Amino acid sequence: MLRYYNGRVRSKSSTPILQASIKKIGQNYLPVVQSRDEFSFGLEDYEIIRVLGKGSYAVVRLAKHKTQNIKVAIKTYDKATPQVLRNVRNEVKVLKYLDHPNIVKVLDVRQESQAVHIILEYALGSSLESFIKSRAIDLNEISKIFKQILSTVNYCHNMGVVHRDLKLTNIIIDPAKRIKIIDFGFSTITNGGLLKMFCGTPEYMAPELVSQKPYLGHKTDMWSLGVILYYMLTKTYPFVGRNEREILRKIALVGMQSLMKVPNEAVGLIKKLLAIDPNNRSFAHEALNDPWLNMSKYQAVFYEKSYER
Incomplete structure (x- = not known):
């Protein structure tokens, strides 16, 4: 399936609870990755196992942390354009803000050459x-x-x-x-x-x-x-x-x-x-x-x- 982003191909009211939640949204509640330079570099501490899925801009791979021996999902954007970096920061911001057992958790963000990697909890199934x-x-x-x-x-x-x-x-x-x-x-x-x-x-x-x-x-x-x-x-x-x-x-x-x-x-x-x-x-x-x-x-x-x- 194709996804659309602002017209380009890429694979009225709110509740009282929502309004109350919005008041909480501020700098202290929404950790944001400010620049690519703040990302740790490289994936040397991860062993790539296999590809889990591919999208229009990113590929997701199963990997294992070499010392901690835990499986993770690594979402890789091979071309870290300014728009991709904005999307990565946004996804990381939202996932760090949310905390729910039925929502995948973000663990880390890495950079490597022109690529950016989001390290995510591996969802079995x-x-x-x-x-x-x-x-x-x-x-x-x-x-x-x-x-x-x-x-x-x-x-x-x-x-x-x-x-x-x-x-x-x-x-x-x-x-x-x-x-x-x-x-x-x-x-x-x-x-x-x-x-x-x-x-x-x-x-x-x-x-x-x-x-x-x-x-x-x-x-x-x-x-x-x-x-x-x-x-x-x-x-x-x-x-x-x-x-x-x-x-x-x-x-x-x-x-x-x-x-x-x-x-x-x-x-x-x-x-x-x-x-x-x-x-x-x-x-x-x-x-x-x-x-x-x-x-x-x-x-x-x-x-x-x-x-x-």
Whole structure:
């Protein structure tokens, strides 16, 4: 999948909790890497094991610290342009500001020749996309996994952080079915006002973002969560096309055509997350109260059997 950044290809209100969190945001709370010269040099103390994934600008590799014997993920930008350095500082700033068990932690930043490396906690497991594709998952399990994701995003939003590139491949799920959200390269800290940077991955972009209008980051994140949930339930995207342009056109102009593949109990939540008008789209704290996500195990099993008939 391609990612977009201000038009170039690269793979309305806020809650009281959010407003309270924004007041805390200041120099003492947001450690920022000021210049490239402040980065430690080289990766000599790490042994590279294998490539975990590649993006449009960065490659992520599994490595092991030679003396501490701990595994880490090293995200490498081979060309440290001024824009890349700004993105690195931003990602490090946000990840140091956040502290949540379902969000990957930043450990260090290194430089080497023209490259810059972010040393991250290694999240054991596979991408949520691979997890969903590789097995049959019942509705109760989907509900539990999605509620973890939603709760983590709610934490970010309460802290004033919007991710802006939530997608299946940016969520890691481990063998115990615990999730971690990764790749905060497009994230930003906001006071709930309108944003203008055009970024993200086409399949997950909200209509207002596709139209390149000023947008509320919290609401575009919620749209992306709607796409993620739709895929978890149906193993397809809600908007498909022959190419990126057709997908974006359908999101902006056509809208979702059918919910027939979505189980009845999850339809209400999907509609709230994929509402075309961002004013009608749920906030994360509202979505967490959805009846389906709070169904008991007995109710979930009963619903599943009813749905199968």
